[in-house]
Amino acid sequence: MESSSTATARHTCLKLEIPSTDPLFVKGTWFDTHFHLSVTDGLRAWLCNATEEEVQERAAQWDQPVAEYIELAERYLEFQQPGSVYQFVDAGDDHKRLSWTFEREGTKLEWRWKFQPSNDSRKITAGILDFLMDANINLSEEVVRKTQSFEKLKLEAEKCLEQSERFTNEKMEFESEIYAKFLGVLNSKKAKLRELRDQLSKQEIAGKASVDEEESTDKTESYHSGSNAEESEEEADKKITSSSKDIPAGRGRGRKRATHWRSHSYAKGEKKKKTWSNKL
Secondary structure, eight states: OHHHHHHTOEEEEEEEOOTTSOOEEEEEEEOSSOEEEEEEOSSOEEEEEEOHHHHHHHHHHTTOOHHHHHHHHHHHHHSOOTTOOEEEEEEETTEEEEEEEEEETTEEEEEEEEEEEOSOHHHHHHHHHHHHHHHHHHHHHHHHHHHHHHHHHHHHHHHHHHHHHHHHHHHHHHHHHHHHHHHHHHHHHHHHHHHHHHHHHHHHHHHHHHHHHHHHHHHHHHHHHHHHHHHHHHHHHHHHHHHHHHHHHHHHHHHHHHHHHHHHHHHHHHHHHHHHHHHO
């Protein structure tokens, strides 16, 4: 049971500075349901062991759960809270009373706990000093670790910064090189497009000229063909006229030849008829 209580214990140590008195060291050992306090001024020591029953009674007086009561007491005895009034006064029979104030719902309240003198002030004081030394060593080691970690992070940050600058420079160089190549290709493409445009315009001009020449040639040929057609028509008319003059004589001869052939064949037929009749 004690081992479990020790395992869950939390330790604090407050250097309490009260006006017109020497500094005090308040060491606290905190559990879930109770706590132990020890105070020393370097020569004498006082103890306060708050039992579970006492903590429950105090928490009930303030209408608080036990856990909340212990958490609030630990907060005010871990660090000296600004605005709170701390006192460590005599309570008779060499007893002391530690008190501190706090505000709750706009009302200033005060908590007080009574301390009895320690039978072995040297042991209590040595224990508090050992705790402070251990805490100081732990803090020193933590500071060293934090410092080393900070230095490591600083070096990494410098490397990252250097790498970032190098990447930036490389990026700028790469972009400049790419832009230069792109501009070269773009200018060559523009020149090629201009050349093709000039060639196309020349071809269009030449095509228009050839079309104009063909149109003029067609007009000239149509003119000559028309005149030739007229001449050929005139010559044809002349031939027709001359041939019409020769047609009557030619046609008379044909008729005469046809009648002579017909008469000759008729005569032959008659002659054959007569020869056949004679045989009969």
